[in-house]
Amino acid sequence: xxxxxxxxxxxxxxxxxxxxxxxxxxxxxxxxxxxxxxxxxxxxxxxxxxxxxxxxxxxxxxxxxxxxxxxxxxxxxxxxxxxxxxxxxxxxxxxxxxxxxxxxxxxxxxx
Amino acid sequence: xxxxxxxxxxxxxxxxxxxxxxxxxxxxxxxxxxxxxxxxxxxxxxxxxxxxxxxxxxxxxxxxxxxxxxxxxxxxxxxxxxxxxxxxxxxxxxxxxxxxxxxxxxxxxxxxxx
Numbered sequence: 664x665x666x667x668x669x670x671x672x673x674x675x676x677x678x679x680x681x682x683x684x685x686x687x688x689x690x691x692x693x694x695x696x697x698x699x700x701x702x703x704x705x706x707x708x709x710x711x712x713x714x715x716x717x718x719x720x721x722x723x724x725x726x727x728x729x730x731x732x733x734x735x736x737x738x739x740x741x742x743x744x745x746x747x748x749x750x751x752x753x754x755x756x757x758x759x760x761x762x763x764x765x766x767x768x769x770x771x772x773x774x
Numbered sequence: 775x776x777x778x779x780x781x782x783x784x785x786x787x788x789x790x791x792x793x794x795x796x797x798x799x800x801x802x803x804x805x806x807x808x809x810x811x812x813x814x815x816x817x818x819x820x821x822x823x824x825x826x827x828x829x830x831x832x833x834x835x836x837x838x839x840x841x842x843x844x845x846x847x848x849x850x851x852x853x854x855x856x857x858x859x860x861x862x863x864x865x866x867x868x869x870x871x872x873x874x875x876x877x878x879x880x881x882x883x884x885x886x887x888x
Contacts, residue, residue, distance in 0.1 A: 767815075
């Protein structure tokens with residue numbers, strides 16, 4: 664059974680810092696991996712999707728990497744801003760298009 | 775194009791009642807999945823439907839049921855509500871053969887059971 668773990672559970676950083684969020688998964692037979700952002704009480708906003716054959720994806724200040732063999736992904740946020748404060752969720756997608764989510768990392772960027 | 779839509783946005787019920795949540799997929803998408811997100815946790819898979827047939831079911835009791843209609847919209851029904859059913863219910867749709875088979879999530883329905 665696929666299990667997804669996100670570390671740390673919470674993170675507080677001063678504005679401007681670069682930071683890394685970690686995601687690990689137990690079964691390397693994945694189709695895609697996707698990072699989401701969730702603001703309090705809101706739905707999911709897709710940030711980056713990485714296909715299993717890819718190693719990384721970039722969008723603006725965000726960079727996500729994938730190492731399938733070791734069951735790890737990282738989300739790198741450059742020059743963090745207070746508006747980046749949210750919960751970040753990692754999800755692996757299997758060959759049946761079923762999502763397995765981690766519990767998220769709650770990020771607080773202090774002005 | 776409209777994204778995935780869900781209704782209602784919020785819902786308050788009492789224990790023992792029944793609830794129906796609705797989801798309309800993106801136009802052209804024939805698959806719909808449902809997820810439950812309890813506060814402080816990641817979403818958990820409940821059901822997946824494709825072409826009106828159930829393709830997957832998560833580890834949820836029989837009180838949870840769903841169906842998909844000919845227009846590919848979907849309903850999630852929960853009977854005999856428990857306090858623990860309070861959660862954000864998310865719907866996702868995708869189209870087989872689309873780029874990356876990417877799924878798109880709706881804004882969710884927040885269910886509160888008192």
